[in-house]
Amino acid sequence: MKDIRRSHGDLHFWILLLTIYILTYYPSSAFAHVERGQATGFVTGLQHPWSGLDHVLAMIAVGIWGAQLGSPAIWLLPVTFPMVMSMGAMMGLLGIPLPGIEIGIALSAILLGAMVFGELRPKLVIAAVMVGFFAVFHGHAHGTELPAGQSGLLYSMGFVIATGILHGMGITIGLINRWPAGKIALRGAGALITIMGVTFLWKALT
Amino acid sequence: MNAQSRKNTALLVTIASLFCPSTAAAHLVTTGMGPVYDGIGHLLLTPEDLVPVLALALYAGLRGAVSGRRAMFLLPLAWFAGGLAGSTVGGSLQFPLPAISFLVLGALIAADLRMQDNAVAILAICLGLVHGFSNGVALRDGAGTLGLIGIMSIVFISVALASASVVSLRRPWMRIAIRVAGSWICASGLLMLGWMAKGHI
Numbered sequence: 001m002k003d004i005r006r007s008h009g010d011l012h013f014w015i016l017l018l019t020i021y022i023l024t025y026y027p028s029s030a031f032a033h034v035e036r037g038q039a040t041g042f043v044t045g046l047q048h049p050w051s052g053l054d055h056v057l058a059m060i061a062v063g064i065w066g067a068q069l070g071s072p073a074i075w076l077l078p079v080t081f082p083m084v085m086s087m088g089a090m091m092g093l094l095g096i097p098l099p100g101i102e103i104g105i106a107l108s109a110i111l112l113g114a115m116v117f118g119e120l121r122p123k124l125v126i127a128a129v130m131v132g133f134f135a136v137f138h139g140h141a142h143g144t145e146l147p148a149g150q151s152g153l154l155y156s157m158g159f160v161i162a163t164g165i166l167h168g169m170g171i172t173i174g175l176i177n178r179w180p181a182g183k184i185a186l187r188g189a190g191a192l193i194t195i196m197g198v199t200f201l202w203k204a205l206t
Numbered sequence: 207m208n209a210q211s212r213k214n215t216a217l218l219v220t221i222a223s224l225f226c227p228s229t230a231a232a233h234l235v236t237t238g239m240g241p242v243y244d245g246i247g248h249l250l251l252t253p254e255d256l257v258p259v260l261a262l263a264l265y266a267g268l269r270g271a272v273s274g275r276r277a278m279f280l281l282p283l284a285w286f287a288g289g290l291a292g293s294t295v296g297g298s299l300q301f302p303l304p305a306i307s308f309l310v311l312g313a314l315i316a317a318d319l320r321m322q323d324n325a326v327a328i329l330a331i332c333l334g335l336v337h338g339f340s341n342g343v344a345l346r347d348g349a350g351t352l353g354l355i356g357i358m359s360i361v362f363i364s365v366a367l368a369s370a371s372v373v374s375l376r377r378p379w380m381r382i383a384i385r386v387a388g389s390w391i392c393a394s395g396l397l398m399l400g401w402m403a404k405g406h407i
Contacts, residue, residue, distance in 0.1 A: 010209065010213075011367075011370060011371055011374060012371065013213060014216075014367070015367050015368075015371050017216055017217070017220055018367065020220055021220065021223075022250055075382045075385070075386060078386060078389075079316055079385065079386055079389040082389055082390060082393040083316070083389050083392055083393050083396070085393065086392075086393040086394075086396035086397045086400075087396060089396075089397050089400055090396055090397065090399060090400035090403075092400075093397075093400035093401060093403055093404045094400065094403055094404075152397070152398060152401030152402075153253060153254060153304065153394070153398055153401075154253065156393075156394045156397035156398055156401065157253065157257075157390075157394045159397070160390045160393045160394050160397070161390060164386065164390055
């Protein structure tokens with residue numbers, strides 16, 4: 001058993017090393033004149049979700065709420081969000097209008113924050129539909145902002161990965177839910193996200 | 207040399223290589239090391255091909271050792287056959303191949319869809335043939351057949367490493383992490399379809 005575990009550890013080590021090698025072959029500066037201007041698409045996509053506080057708070061709220069709900073919501077909600085968000089982005093790219101985008105994003109922060117604050121536990125389907133519904137607004141607003149001359153593929157990958165990392169941060173924060181003080185802290189964070197959502201809504205309406 | 211010293215040596219070589227960047231090549235047409243390495247470099251530096259290869263390996267790994275083993279042999283062979291066809295026939299594929307590959311494979315991983323080993327093998331063959339065809343057309347005036355051999359070898363190594371790694375996962379949350387990665391691949395595929403519709407790719 002110990003040998004098997006050690007061989008798995010070895011395999012993971014060599015895979016990690018191979019990954020490092022592959023990543024070192026992705027220096028953006030070396031892509032100076034590759035045909036479709038792919039130089040900074042990945043980095044731009046990776047940075048983009050962090051540029052808007054509304055997006056950041058909603059993503060983290062999804063992760064925290066998932067952690068509060070436990071398995072399978074802890075991974076189902078973060079899986080649902082990027083996939084539906086991409087559909088929202090696709091709608092934007094196809095020119096399908098979505099009214100009240102900023103209001104929808106603000107409402108996502110308000111309601112997701114409220115869910116965390118109240119530790120509400122709706123049925124899994126309802127939680128997934130709710131997260132998916134708001135993901136459309138986030139995708140429509142943010143997914144279509146590819147700077148000119150950059151690779152759409154690498155931008156998309158960076159954007160989705162960064163969103164996933166934000167969910168992961170939310171889940172990690174949400175793990176303190178196992179302690180009584182942690183539960184209170186999470187509810188406080190939920191209240192804060194809701195308040196921030198109200199300010200986003202105020203800005204969207206005025 | 208024992209296992210630990212091998213690891214230490216590999217780590218040292220890795221770190222040393224990070225501090226020794228070669229001159230940045232603005233036009234990555236060739237690696238300068240011959241057509242086989244051009245093929246290897248082509249796959250490693252082309253996310254449109256590399257991600258589907260890894261995605262198939264992850265999915266085959268989720269399905270078990272038999273699927274992983276079949277994918278490990280069938281994908282590179284089909285890739286090579288498709289490449290030969292592409293370099294002979296020429297032309298171009300009239301559909302958004304990378305986006306569809308991302309979408310289908312990502313969705314399969316995210317859903318952890320149960321599929322028979324034969325079906326996974328057929329999936330590997332189809333993926334290899336279409337991506338290989340596309341590579342064959344691209345390498346017609348470049349690395350040619352030797353380049354295809356390079357691609358085939360790196361596809362084999364990538365599938366072997368990735369699928370073996372997934373097969374060896376025992377803890378449930380690790381499999382879930384793979385499924386989350388699948389959802390990211392699927393989401394990227396959806397976005398790519400959107401960009402294609404808008405004419406950005």
